[in-house]
Amino acid sequence: MKAGDVVVVPLGARRVTGSVWDTASETQWKERKLKHIITKLDAPGLPEDLRRFVDWVADYTMAPRGSVLALALKPSLLERPQTRVLWREGCISARVTEARKRVLATLAAIGAADTATLVNAARVSTGVIRAMANSGFLIPQVQSEKATKLNPSHPAPVLSAQQATIAGELRSAVRSQTFSVTLLEGVTGAGKTETYLEAVAEALLAGRQALILLPEIALSAQFTARIAERFGADPTVWHSSLTHSQRRRAFHQITSGDAGLIVGARSALFLPFPALAAVVVDEEHDTAYKQEEGVIYHARDMAVVRARLAKAAIILASATPSLESWVNTQAGRYHHHVLKSRHGGAQPPQVSAIDMRIHQPPRGHFLSAPLVDQIASIISRGEQAMLFLNRRGYAPLMLCRACGHRVTCPNCTAWLVAHRRLGVLLCHHCGHQQAQPATCPACYATDTLTAIGPGVERIDEEIASALPQARRLVMTSDLISTQEHAAESVRAIEAGDVDVIIGTQMIAKGWHFPNLTLVGVVDADLGLSGGDLRAAERSSQLLHQVSGRAGRAVRAGAALLQTYHPDHPVIEALVSGDLKKFRAAEAALRQPGGWPPFGRLAALIISAKDPDVAAQAARNLAQQAPNSPGLDILGPAPAPISLLRGQHRWRFLLRAGRRLAIQHFIRKWLNQVPLPLAVHVTIDIDPISFL
Ligand code: ADP
Ligand code: ZN
Numbered sequence: 001m002k003a004g005d006v007v008v009v010p011l012g013a014r015r016v017t018g019s020v021w022d023t024a025s026e027t028q029w030k031e032r033k034l035k036h037i038i039t040k041l042d043a044p045g046l047p048e049d050l051r052r053f054v055d056w057v058a059d060y061t062m063a064p065r066g067s068v069l070a071l072a073l074k075p076s077l078l079e080r081p082q083t084r085v086l087w088r089e090g091c092i093s094a095r096v097t098e099a100r101k102r103v104l105a106t107l108a109a110i111g112a113a114d115t116a117t118l119v120n121a122a123r124v125s126t127g128v129i130r131a132m133a134n135s136g137f138l139i140p141q142v143q144s145e146k147a148t149k150l151n152p153s154h155p156a157p158v159l160s161a162q163q164a165t166i167a168g169e170l171r172s173a174v175r176s177q178t179f180s181v182t183l184l185e186g187v188t189g190a191g192k193t194e195t196y197l198e199a200v201a202e203a204l205l206a207g208r209q210a211l212i213l214l215p216e217i218a219l220s221a222q223f224t225a226r227i228a229e230r231f232g233a234d235p236t237v238w239h240s241s242l243t244h245s246q247r248r249r250a251f252h253q254i255t256s257g258d259a260g261l262i263v264g265a266r267s268a269l270f271l272p273f274p275a276l277a278a279v280v281v282d283e284e285h286d287t288a289y290k291q292e293e294g295v296i297y298h299a300r301d302m303a304v305v306r307a308r309l310a311k312a313a314i315i316l317a318s319a320t321p322s323l324e325s326w327v328n329t330q331a332g333r334y335h336h337h338v339l340k341s342r343h344g345g346a347q348p349p350q351v352s353a354i355d356m357r358i359h360q361p362p363r364g365h366f367l368s369a370p371l372v373d374q375i376a377s378i379i380s381r382g383e384q385a386m387l388f389l390n391r392r393g394y395a396p397l398m399l400c401r402a403c404g405h406r407v408t409c410p411n412c413t414a415w416l417v418a419h420r421r422l423g424v425l426l427c428h429h430c431g432h433q434q435a436q437p438a439t440c441p442a443c444y445a446t447d448t449l450t451a452i453g454p455g456v457e458r459i460d461e462e463i464a465s466a467l468p469q470a471r472r473l474v475m476t477s478d479l480i481s482t483q484e485h486a487a488e489s490v491r492a493i494e495a496g497d498v499d500v501i502i503g504t505q506m507i508a509k510g511w512h513f514p515n516l517t518l519v520g521v522v523d524a525d526l527g528l529s530g531g532d533l534r535a536a537e538r539s540s541q542l543l544h545q546v547s548g549r550a551g552r553a554v555r556a557g558a559a560l561l562q563t564y565h566p567d568h569p570v571i572e573a574l575v576s577g578d579l580k581k582f583r584a585a586e587a588a589l590r591q592p593g594g595w596p597p598f599g600r601l602a603a604l605i606i607s608a609k610d611p612d613v614a615a616q617a618a619r620n621l622a623q624q625a626p627n628s629p630g631l632d633i634l635g636p637a638p639a640p641i642s643l644l645r646g647q648h649r650w651r652f653l654l655r656a657g658r659r660l661a662i663q664h665f666i667r668k669w670l671n672q673v674p675l676p677l678a679v680h681v682t683i684d685i686d687p688i689s690f691l
Pocket of ligand 1 (some may be wrong): 157158159160163176186187188189190192193194195343512
């Protein structure tokens with residue numbers, strides 16, 4: 001038995017899977033209550049650096065170590081995958097039922113496929129597949145479980161001089177097998193991806209592994225194709241919508257070291273890589289990297305830790321770096337490389353503001369005349385437009401015109417959002433859904449409930465009536481929820497079957513559509529009023545990114561921002577393109593008060609079903625709040641969403657200097673104040689959401 005081995009141990013009456021964490025001398029363990037290991041599993045062990053990573057994350061986030069280990073050790077994946085069988089068409093002799101016809105049609109369409117794929121695509125049971133195999137309809141073809149090797153020497157594009165210089169630095173960082181952090185900054189289209197793939201090539205060349213983290217799984221269809229182009233084979237992907245058998249196969253390819261490049265969502269950080277040499281966090285500023293439930297952690301920050309423990313080089317890539325990373329470059333903790341221009345001389349989009357005070361649309365409409373005219377004009381040239389509004393559904397609020405009642409969620413402090421396509425009112429916080437009431441729930445008047453404000457579906461409707469000839473596609477996470485569906489939408493856009501793409505956050509990132517020349521931001525002010533400390537920063541990043549979708553190829557692009565505040569610093573920065581000035585101004589605002597990244601924050605959220613119990617717990621904690629120089633405690637205050645999923649919530653915000661171990665104070669504080677079991681305390685270190 002050695003440290004890292006995966007074992008089964010007794011826990012009360014249960015048997016649980018765990019890992020040998022460390023070895024200790026007899027004198028150390030004699031004092032503790034130990035149990036015997038039942039058995040050691042024939043499974044890949046947890047490497048030393050992964051165990052230290054679990055320790056580190058648990059300490060830092062204050063989550064129980066077992067919860068963090070559960071991210072790294074998944075008993076259901078340990079069993080080695082059975083050899084996968086791909087089916088192809090055999091001889092057709094017996095009766096062909098409708099179900100069997102569907103299976104054959106599927107095979108004709110996609111070639112050989114495994115059982116799970118056939119079951120899904122042809123909507124049949126596994127029994128049908130088995131029976132077809134038995135009667136010779138289907139012929140098995142055993143497929144190797146090994147990942148296809150990526151070829152680091154596959155012909156690559158010739159890098160520009162600037163790209164090549166930076167790629168050289170990144171390659172030598174990987175080669176040195178020491179820890180380093182590099183911020184790779186560059187406007188969208190500058191070739192950041194092309195450049196950091198050179199670092200990946202270096203890792204592959206040494207027979208080691210690379211991990212690329214992406215904020216959105218929606219990216220991966222186009223992204224995977226791109227990797228295949230660069231390295232001649234698909235990478236191993238890791239995200240939440242894999243099937244169990246895909247996941248298990250990927251897991252074993254990774255633990256065996258067979259998978260050279262893993263592209264994944266944040267959970268990929270906890271995989272047991274035996275030979276991690278390079279990590280890339282693409283779109284490092286993206287707040288989707290923050291895991292807000294269970295173990296609350298920021299994947300970008302934890303990726304840096306993982307890289308340090310693995311002695312790997314890590315690259316943070318972004319067109320709009322987070323203030324955190326930028327300040328780290330200023331302080332000399334991170335290297336910093338900037339790709340200054342778009343590859344191939346493509347010009348950055350011309351960004352302009354549309355002053356909505358002047359170009360106010362009629363009541364119930366949300367698109368100004370200049371924006372609609374511009375869309376009409378580029379469509380007539382056969383180009384494509386994208387409209388961005390970060391609001392799913394049809395309208396964010398249903399209001400009774402008779403009594404002013406607003407339809408709210410029974411479980412949350414939130415309005416219900418009207419979704420016409422789904423035909424329901426939906427809570428975006430807890431998922432509560434209900435039919436749209438025919439009468440006002442407060443005054444019982446009929447036909448008085450009115451949709452207020454726009455969601456993407458309403459913008460779609462407005463385009464349909466303004467430009468009836470335009471072919472439209474709405475892209476949001478609720479309408480396009482599978483990889484296949486996303487890929488299909490991308491194909492339709494690439495094939496030129498779409499004139500106007502209307503979407504939320506989902507369309508902001510990564511996509512590369514050469515024929516897209518106009519981006520319209522329906523409500524550029526939306527994120528500015530967020531009220532939290534990063535609202536302006538986040539808004540500038542998101543809008544810059546959205547604007548960057550335009551004109552990525554030969555044709556020049558334009559972005560139009562509809563705003564009621566054209567002189568807001570964020571809008572001015574976007575129009576002038578001087579984000580650096582904006583960043584410096586943001587930093588100057590935050591530094592004096594010791595706000596992040598110049599100080600640290602931690603949030604304590606106290607919640608309970610009973611409002612009095614929650615309030616009392618917050619008061620008790622307040623009475624015993626730690627008092628220490630360099631530590632400020634704000635609150636308790638009712639959370640902005642004071643009711644969430646039926647829980648009443650109070651918040652404390654702790655602010656401390658960068659060097660103060662804020663966790664230590666929280667631990668002591670919570671140990672001092674006994675709280676009833678009905679009270680739940682959530683600790684959020686480095687919070688980015690303040691709701
Ligand atoms: P970023 O990641 O900075 O947005 P990409 O790496 O995606 O930029 O590059 C933008 C586009 O330009 C991509 O289609 C990419 O293949 C192409 N490109 C970038 N650098 C080169 C190069 N040196 N040679 C050929 N094509 C390039
Ligand atoms: Zn709700």
